[in-house]
Amino acid sequence: MKQPNNQKMSDKQEQLIDRLDDSLRGNGSAEMEAQADPETAREWYYLHLAVEAVQDAGLQEQVAAVRTSWLAQQSEAVKPSGAVVRSIYRNVLRVAACIFILSGGAAVYKYTSTTSSGVFGKYYSSYNLGATRGAGAQDALEQAYANKDWAAVVSLFGTVKEKDNKSYFLTGMADLELKRYDDAIDKFQQVIAANVRTGGEYFQDEAEFYLAMSWIARNDVNEAMPLLEKIKANKSHLYYETVSKMSFRDLRIIQYKNLK
Numbered sequence: 310m311k312q313p314n315n316q317k318m319s320d321k322q323e324q325l326i327d328r329l330d331d332s333l334r335g336n337g338s339a340e341m342e343a344q345a346d347p348e349t350a351r352e353w354y355y356l357h358l359a360v361e362a363v364q365d366a367g368l369q370e371q372v373a374a375v376r377t378s379w380l381a382q383q384s385e386a387v388k389p390s391g392a393v394v395r396s397i398y399r400n401v402l403r404v405a406a407c408i409f410i411l412s413g414g415a416a417v418y419k420y421t422s423t424t425s426s427g428v429f430g431k432y433y434s435s436y437n438l439g440a441t442r443g444a445g446a447q448d449a450l451e452q453a454y455a456n457k458d459w460a461a462v463v464s465l466f467g468t469v470k471e472k473d474n475k476s477y478f479l480t481g482m483a484d485l486e487l488k489r490y491d492d493a494i495d496k497f498q499q500v501i502a503a504n505v506r507t508g509g510e511y512f513q514d515e516a517e518f519y520l521a522m523s524w525i526a527r528n529d530v531n532e533a534m535p536l537l538e539k540i541k542a543n544k545s546h547l548y549y550e551t552v553s554k555m556s557f558r559d560l561r562i563i564q565y566k567n568l569k
Contacts, residue, residue: 424560425528436482459483474500474512490527514547530563
């Protein structure tokens with residue numbers, strides 16, 4: 310007899326939960342095989358987001374309630390040797406993740422409240438010209454930047470005859486402050502392209518980080534992720550510490566939302 314669709318879905322979810330339980334124990338990979346169908350891959354993605362949210366202590370009350378219920382059940386689920394059949398902690402986490410997904414409330418809140426603008430606002434900070442490059446004689450563009458006169462920086466950039474990485478970068482920062490994200494992206498890309506041509510690194514780290522932040526501000530997290538992953542993998546990068554503190558879980562949620 311053919312199984313009803315809801316029964317098939319229930320069986321699939323149970324298999325995914327069992328697999329998640331194995332991965333939490335350290336048995337097997339936490340990644341879904343490439344050949345998984347899109348629906349299964351999506352369920353797996355949601356399940357991992359739920360577990361990360363639980364582990365981030367965002368569901369303390371729910372987890373406590375699940376723990377109480379689960380402990381009551383565990384009194385009867387004991388092997389002859391006296392050992393509990395499964396790890397209480399991992400099962401609490403597992404059940405809490407299921408509640409997180411199936412009940413919808415907390416999941417919907419996390420899903421809807423995680424936005425590019427929120428991530429940008431949390432991790433963005435203005436660039437201090439003297440912080441990493443030393444204080445030398447300032448030209449008019451640099452002085453305008455130091456005075457946070459963003460419009461003047463953009464205007465003066467148009468008068469500069471020999472534009473270098475510094476002028477491109479500072480003007481990109483002014484564009485970013487003015488929420489002219491496309492212009493900022495173009496300026497930062499010019500810096501990176503110039504370094505590729507010359508083999509230099511002048512303002513390279515700064516351009517990479519603020520280019521990624523510009524993409525986030527523009528709600529193009531897919532473009533930002535490779536840069537952020539590159540920075541996070543390089544401990545010598547000027548912005549390694551900043552990026553290491555970023556929530557890549559939130560970025561993945563935004564990526565998923567942008568794909569819908």
